[in-house]
Amino acid sequence: MPEATSDKYAEKGSPRLQQFLEANGTAHHYATGSTNHTTVIGHSYSSTLIGDAAKAANWKETGAPASDFLVAGSPGMQADRATDLGIDPKHMWAMGGGTDDLLVRYGGAHAGLGDNLAVPADPIFGGNVLQSDAGSHGAFWDKNSRSLQNQAAVAAGRYEVAVHD
16 A cells, blocks of 8 residues: 555545534534544554644644544654644544554654654554553454544543553
8 A cells, every 4th residue: 555655645634624623513513513522543554644634734733623533553743742733632543453463553653654653552652542452453353452442432432431551
């Protein structure tokens, strides 16, 4: 997958993600009169897309259009820290997986998808590093897995149930 070592697809898709998140919040507010709890979950390269959307829409100044951001097997979000993207570290969540996931994470960082080799599952990135029992890069959604349970806890806003690494 040589295309996954380039930012061009994330850059191209980031305006669409931003528009979707803004429309989602507007529709919910219009329908209910309140704000919603939105969790954006990004697996692998889609976490790079989230990072591009954050930079392009300047979430640092405008505020992030979601309550929580959770990434699994991220090759990098093109930032040194969650705060560089305008994401509150209390609402940034990440998890890694097995051996092939390590190749994705650190391969992506070396390909320039993570500034200064930073990946979200490293504590230095800032945020919450969740426990994961994913044995491979695609196993974050295995039935009854700790990885899936942690994602559900964050998506439901039940942070006290999420198990940190």
